Every structure is written in structure tokens, then in C-alpha cells.
Amino acid sequence: MTDTLLKADTAKIVNQLRALVLLTRTEEQVARIRVGQARTEAVRRELTQNADHAAERTKAITEQLRVLGGVPDVVTPAVGRLAAFLKATLEQGEPLEEALLQDLSLEHQLLDRATYVKVLAEKAELPRVKALAERLITAHSATVEWLTVVLAEEALGGPAALQPTPFQRVAGGAVRVANAPVRFAANAVNEVLDTAQQRREEAGQKLGEVAGKATSFTDAVRETLTVGRSAALRRAERIARREGNTEAADAAKAAREELGDISAAELPIKGFDSLSTQDAIKAVKQLRTAHEVNVVIRYEETHKNRTAVVNATQTRLAALAKEAVGVDS
Incomplete structure (x- = not known):
């Protein structure tokens, strides 16, 4: 390999390592922010370890930068912390799943850059850089898999390893409001719960229109029934079943299940x-x-x-x- 080609490959590696330092600093700070959203102590420990390991990877990348003659970037740590802070601040205005998808995007970028560095290191015959890249690939592959599973848990409707902040809960509700006629569904529920005999025909019609919108129905119930919610939901379910609105009744039951308001039977x-x-x-x-x-x-x-x-x-x-x-x- 000629000196010119070697210098060109080394320059590419240095540029990628600098980018990896910045992104890894951001990854560390994001992991530390996520610790506060951990659902269990086990997840909290795992996230803390991930953050510590990210800090170790930053140190290892910086060392390789020095070996290759790359000037240590004293600004990068602060930039990484700032990037993580801005990310955390901005994502408060969006649902949890969107924040997690952004986390996943960050990990994919880290994984892709590490893979690129590995190939460059092989070509430039730099075994230590290659070993570092392989270490990064292993770490980021595991994190990509973990985040993918967390998102799948959320998609399956269960309590994922991470729980949304109060702002993200509101944001998630806002998205659902934008995508479905929740207020209309809420009104329909209220009518079912109020003077059932007097409004039997009207309630039946509206509940029929709500059929097929179980998620919308569930969110509306959660929004409007805060006192005596279990009794109210059971009454709504009972009336809906009596009037033949099976899907609406199932939606009311789903709301009870989500709230934990069900019997052992x-x-x-x-x-x-x-x-x-x-x-x-x-x-x-x-x-x-x-x-x-x-x-x-x-x-x-x-x-x-x-x-x-x-x-x-x-x-x-x-x-x-x-x-x-x-x-x-």
C-alpha cells in the first residue's frame, strides 16, 4: 500500500473516530437520562452499566485517536452532553415510542460507523483499530437488539422496560386524539353511563358507531372517568352487552384490563x-x-x-x- 493511500485511509479513520466519540458521548448521556425512566431495578442497573460502558468506549476511541495523530477534541464531551440534553428536551413533546425510535437510530448510526471503521482498519492494516471497531460492533448490536425488543413490547401493549415521562404520556394521548375521534367516543360513553333507559336508542346508535374503535374508546374512558372508574366501566360494559354492542362492551372491558380493574376470575x-x-x-x-x-x-x-x-x-x-x-x- 502506498504512503498516499495509507494516509488517506488513516484520515478517514480519524474522521470516523471523531464522529464516534461525539455519538458515543451522546449515547452515554441518553442512557443516564433513561435510567430515570427504568420500570424495574434490573433495567435501571442495566442502563447504568450501559452508560458506564459507553464512557469506557469513549476513552478507548480517544486513545486510538491519539495513536493515529488525531488531535483530541476537548469540545466533544460538552457537545455530546448538550446533544443528549437537547434530545431529551425535545422528545418530551413526543410519545415514548418516537423517543425510542430516535435512540434506535442513534445506535444504528454507531453500528454502521463502527462497521465502516473495521473495514478501513483491515485495509490499512491497523489491528488495534480493527479490534476496537469489533468491540463497538458487538456493543451496538446488542443495544440495537434490546431497543428493538423494548419497542416490540410497547407495540404489544405491555409495560415496556422504559416508562414514559408525564409529558410523554400527554404527548402520546395527543397523538391518539389527532388520529381518532376521541371526543366523540367520550360523549358516547357518557351517554351510555347517564340515564340508560331514557337514552337507550341514542346510546345504542352511538355505541354502534364506536364499534371498531376500541383504542379510541379506551382512551376516552380513561380521560373522562376518574372517580368510581371501575363501577362506571362495568356498568358501561353491562349496558352495551345488553343492547348488543359487543365490540363497545369489549372495549370497555379492555379499558378495565389496562387499568387493572378486573376480578381474579x-x-x-x-x-x-x-x-x-x-x-x-x-x-x-x-x-x-x-x-x-x-x-x-x-x-x-x-x-x-x-x-x-x-x-x-x-x-x-x-x-x-x-x-x-x-x-x-
Whole structure:
């Protein structure tokens, strides 16, 4: 390899390593921000470790920059922190899934750049840079897989490893409002709950129009019924079934399930309340659908809230999410 080509490849590597330092600093700060959104202590520890490992990778990349004659960038750490801060601030105005998709985009960029550096290092015969690139590829591949599974958990309707901030909950609701006639559905629910006999015909008509909009119905119920929600939802479900509005009744039941306002008899595991922690964990592992797992999670969190059982249900949901996205367990 000629000196000119070698210098050209080295210059490309230096440029990519500088970019990787900046992005890795951002990755570290994002991980530290996400610690506050961790749903369980296990996830909190994992995110803290991810942030610490990102800091170690930043140090290793910086060392290689020095070896290659790249001038250490004293501004990069501050820029990385600023980028993470801006990202965290801006994403408060969007649903959690959008924030996670941006996290995933960042990890893909880190993975793609590391792969590019590996090829450059092979060509330039720089074994230490190649080894570093392989280390980065392994780390970012694992994070891409983890984020993909978290997003799949969210898509399956379950409590993902990360929970939205209060602002993101509002943002998520705003998106649903923009995409569906929630206010109309809310009015329909209110009419069902108010003087059922007097408004039987009108309520029946409106509930029929709500059929097929179960998500919209559920969000409306959550918005309008804050006091005595369980009794109100059960009454709405009972009236809807009596009037033949099966889909609307199912939507009301889905709302109760999401809120944890169901009886033990409605759970997919018979005699769940009487099971010991270990037996409950064994039963959870046999659940076949995300819906069944979600119902048990909501019920357990609302009633007994046994840490081991909640963790087992979340592990089962993660396994189903991996199946959904084709990730090996």
C-alpha cells in the first residue's frame, strides 16, 4: 500500500473516530437520562452499566485517536452532553415510542460507523483499530437488539422496560386524539353511563358507531372517568352487552384490563390469587399471548404487586416481543 493511500485511509479513520466519540458521548448521556425512566431495578442497573460502558468506549476511541495523530477534541464531551440534553428536551413533546425510535437510530448510526471503521482498519492494516471497531460492533448490536425488543413490547401493549415521562404520556394521548375521534367516543360513553333507559336508542346508535374503535374508546374512558372508574366501566360494559354492542362492551372491558380493574376470575390463569409466588411465576411462563400477559401484569401491579411475579410477567412479555421481531432468546 502506498504512503498516499495509507494516509488517506488513516484520515478517514480519524474522521470516523471523531464522529464516534461525539455519538458515543451522546449515547452515554441518553442512557443516564433513561435510567430515570427504568420500570424495574434490573433495567435501571442495566442502563447504568450501559452508560458506564459507553464512557469506557469513549476513552478507548480517544486513545486510538491519539495513536493515529488525531488531535483530541476537548469540545466533544460538552457537545455530546448538550446533544443528549437537547434530545431529551425535545422528545418530551413526543410519545415514548418516537423517543425510542430516535435512540434506535442513534445506535444504528454507531453500528454502521463502527462497521465502516473495521473495514478501513483491515485495509490499512491497523489491528488495534480493527479490534476496537469489533468491540463497538458487538456493543451496538446488542443495544440495537434490546431497543428493538423494548419497542416490540410497547407495540404489544405491555409495560415496556422504559416508562414514559408525564409529558410523554400527554404527548402520546395527543397523538391518539389527532388520529381518532376521541371526543366523540367520550360523549358516547357518557351517554351510555347517564340515564340508560331514557337514552337507550341514542346510546345504542352511538355505541354502534364506536364499534371498531376500541383504542379510541379506551382512551376516552380513561380521560373522562376518574372517580368510581371501575363501577362506571362495568356498568358501561353491562349496558352495551345488553343492547348488543359487543365490540363497545369489549372495549370497555379492555379499558378495565389496562387499568387493572378486573376480578381474579377474569384472569387467564385460574385460581391466580391463591397461587404462591413460585407457582404464579410458573403459570405466567405458560401464557401464550401478549394480551394474557398484559392482563396479568396490570392485575398483579394493582393488587399484590409481588416483585418476582411482576418481573416474571415482564420477562414473558419480552420473550413474546422477541418472537414478534425475530430475535433469538
